[in-house]
Amino acid sequence: MKRFAVIGDPIKHSMSPYMHNDLFQHYQIDARYDRVHIEKGMLETGLELLKKDGLAGFNVTVPHKTDILPFLDELDPLCKEIGAVNTVVNENGKWIGYNTDGAGYLAGILKVMPELKDKKTLMIGAGGAARAIYFTLAHHGVETIDIVNRTKVRAEQLKAACPYPVQTAILSAEAAEQQLGEYDLIIQTTSIGMSPEIDDSPLDVTNIKENALISDIIYNPLEPKILQEGKSRGAIVQNGIEMFVYQGALAFEKWLGLMPDTDRMRKNVRKQLG
Numbered sequence: 001m002k003r004f005a006v007i008g009d010p011i012k013h014s015m016s017p018y019m020h021n022d023l024f025q026h027y028q029i030d031a032r033y034d035r036v037h038i039e040k041g042m043l044e045t046g047l048e049l050l051k052k053d054g055l056a057g058f059n060v061t062v063p064h065k066t067d068i069l070p071f072l073d074e075l076d077p078l079c080k081e082i083g084a085v086n087t088v089v090n091e092n093g094k095w096i097g098y099n100t101d102g103a104g105y106l107a108g109i110l111k112v113m114p115e116l117k118d119k120k121t122l123m124i125g126a127g128g129a130a131r132a133i134y135f136t137l138a139h140h141g142v143e144t145i146d147i148v149n150r151t152k153v154r155a156e157q158l159k160a161a162c163p164y165p166v167q168t169a170i171l172s173a174e175a176a177e178q179q180l181g182e183y184d185l186i187i188q189t190t191s192i193g194m195s196p197e198i199d200d201s202p203l204d205v206t207n208i209k210e211n212a213l214i215s216d217i218i219y220n221p222l223e224p225k226i227l228q229e230g231k232s233r234g235a236i237v238q239n240g241i242e243m244f245v246y247q248g249a250l251a252f253e254k255w256l257g258l259m260p261d262t263d264r265m266r267k268n269v270r271k272q273l274g
């Protein structure tokens with residue numbers, strides 16, 4: 001039996017085991033996917049145990065996505081640029097790191113906006129998730145991605161670190177709100193809107209263009225406030241389920257060489273979310 005896992009802290013609410021175990025059953029693959037709790041300071045010891053266990057692959061989540069880099073044997077080039085890993089593949093005893101978060105986001109957004117390159121984009125946030133998305137979109141060829149973030153210097157650092165050509169203006173919230181009508185795509189990557197902690201919107205979307213797309217990487221709640229407000233002004237909205245499903249599907253493909261049924265995965269995730 002092949003064994004897979006997700007490592008993180010906290011880990012008990014991860015929905016990845018439901019998603020992957022259901023796929024193993026569906027495709028009649030003799031495999032199992034578990035949650036493994038590894039505390040922040042215990043990564044090295046935790047990984048030694050995983051190596052002894054001979055895992056075929058695993059996902060990595062908060063807080064280990066960056067800290068795991070030195071313990072891997074090889075890194076996929078885009079994942080190396082992003083500086084964070086969410087998927088590890090065991091290839092004949094070698095651990096290879098990938099980042100399917102950015103690629104998962106891209107796959108989800110391409111479903112509703114297939115021609116992305118010339119779409120004027122605004123990203124809200126400049127943290128870890130924003131970095132994976134920003135680099136991946138720039139790598140894909142998106143020409144303009146402006147950034148608005150509470151801490152301006154983090155946005156500047158993100159822009160400076162990107163190895164792929166992209167036009168980026170760093171905006172204040174006021175400026176972004178004022179010129180919101182210029183954007184075709186608005187990407188919300190902060191934790192604002194994640195209930196019950198912060199039930200709010202990071203930006204006033206009054207000036208949004210009709211038929212613009214707002215995508216939020218949050219999926220719990222299914223419709224964060226910014227999506228509700230955007231929708232009421234005629235925007236198209238997408239929540240974080242697509243990114244979650246596709247990052248999982250791409251990880252599954254890397255482990256087993258088979259792109260799984262994403263409709264099935266989406267239905268399963270929705271069922272878990274109630």
Ligand code: ATR
Binds near residue numbers: 151154202
């Ligand atoms: P993640 O890996 O999930 O992206 P992160 O790296 O901690 O997490 O980044 C969180 C993002 O949400 C950042 O853009 C952060 O803004 P700062 O760079 O100013 O910290 C943003 N964020 C979180 N809480 C926020 C709040 N209350 N108001 C505004 N922005 C917030």
